[in-house]
Amino acid sequence: MDLPFSPLIRARILCLLLGAIGGGVFYLVHLPLPWMMGAMTFTTIAAVSRIPISMMPRVRMVFVTILGIMLGSAFTPQMLDHLQYWAISFLWLGLYVVVTTYLVRQYYIRFAGYDEVTAYFAAAPGGLSEMILAGSAFGGDEARISLAHGARILVAVFVLSFGYRWLGGYTPTSANAAANLDPISYSDFLWLAGAGVAGFFGARLLRMPAYALVGPMIASAGLHVAGITASRPPAELVAIAQIVVGSMIGARFAGLPLRLVLRGIVLATGATGILLLVAVGFGLAVDATAKMPFSSALLAFSPGGLAEMSLIALALGVDAAYVSSHHVVRIFMIVVAAPLAFRLLRRKG
Template sequence: MLASFTPPSRAHLLCLVIGAAGGFVFYLLHMPLPWMLGAMAFTTLAAVSGVRIALMPRVRMVFVAVLGIMLGSQFSPAILDHVAMWLVSFLWLGLYVVIATWAVRWFYVKIARYDPVTAYFAAAPGGLSEMILAGSAFGGDEARISLAHGARILVAVFALSFGYRWFGGYAPGGAPMLGTTAPLATIDIFWLALAGFAGYFVARLIRLPAHALVGPMFLSAALHLAGVTESKPPQEVVVIAQVVIGSMIGARFTGLAFGLVLRGILLAVGATALLLGLAAAFGLAVAWSAGLPFASTLLAFAPGGLAEMSLIALALGIDAAYVSSHHVVRIFMIIVAAPLVFRLLGGRRSG
């Protein structure tokens, strides 16, 4: 294992330094979710300015797993009382995925003038890596699909973070701290570490999507639901995880032409506005039919990434277990159904 270790390059170190600087600046400015948003903003600007930055996959996996452990700690036995309401919400989610995909596909075909294959896989709201691979296999434009998903997450995170602050009254000062500041007992460190390592490797072995986050989250949730531990990862580690996740988003734009990125972000503003409108409509429907808070249902249906939307929920004190569960289910729906539906509807390779 040590023999295969690759030391970080200048691009890897620079990415983390820029991300940490951005997070610190946003923290000083009292921005919402400062460590992730600041890292995301600074690394995105660096990437589109031509700075060569990258993030080591192993570093990313470690801190994504930390977030998974943190999310799992939000599950408690009391959640079992709400399972019936969650099932109603999951049914609405399935309908949302279908309508949202076709609405955004129309947007990318008619407005962006993308070919049908690229438009379809750029529109499917979830599973970034999987949609890039599937879209490429069918002959879609890999760069445009990647940019569409990366820019969607970028726009959605900023829009929702500031939207909840400006219109929802979620002030940073009133939000709960992420992670624990109390010293962890040795046994709790053991259980949290077990959730991270075992969850990661088991999820990877059975090929779960987003395995670095989903596996630790599931095992951490099981330990917390069973009452084995009530502990959370240390606050400092969660802050670093936010910097890494934010930097990861910005680093995706490295090597892309400025004009391509700018157009992609502008298109993502339109696509994300459409998705947020649909998410709000479905969020209201779920809030009405299942008796759940609209602040939670909107974030559960919002068109951002699993890690990013879950972090927003944690930072705002919104039911993170509910939000993260819906994004996990959405990703499963998209990954399983999108290529299959494309074939059933007579989809052909582009070109």
């Protein structure tokens, strides 16, 4: 007997169900970052196998908002003493964006045969939805730009999760480092909920990129830096957020031909390899000049999505405030600068 839901609702329920099953399987076999990796793997396989699954933008937005509150709770008053080192790291980040955009753009032109517009907006490391909109507005191939960014996130999550686990010795036992294991008081719950709501709607009103995460993170960080509250969301939400975010990564490939997805993943593997190699170099530079650990700097400069890289930082116990703030700044840089830079480059031929 069929469930009394529309096909779209069934596809969304199936997507989350497969994500939860995948996360559980990866957890049982002790793979790194199991809940997000498992959800991402199972839903990606389902998507390219033509199993009807669908994204849930509103559900993802809810958990991304909760993730923003979690990330804000990683900020402490003591971090104010390190802002001068963060400023140096942000300068390196700006150079990283310029270098990697140029290198990956050349890669997509020469090895993938993309046109100049599509290659440029596929190469800009971040702001998936913004780059798709801007690229299509300038005449780029929207499908290729979307696939390039979606596959880049997929490959980056796999490489970094396994790399930190097997090469860096990081284990997910510290996944609750930025979450609360004890019950939250009623007053602290109201503070955190208020930060989430105010941050969400305030950032949306200001049209900030990634407003569902950035706004709540800024509001929550303000509360924690001011010492108003030291509480954090429950630890179980970390695992649930990983399942939701991982499931949405896989669901991005639903409806696309298998051949197109596989080619996109192959091309994204090469592009991500370039981005990660450059990130290693910049991570070493930050380690030497800004007194930030290489493990934190590499994750801060890595070419994944804001929510995905922040979840990896939370799960592995890496400095989540440092990592997430750099990805927020990177997105702002790209969203503001990429279209302007493209106009200038095109005028100069």
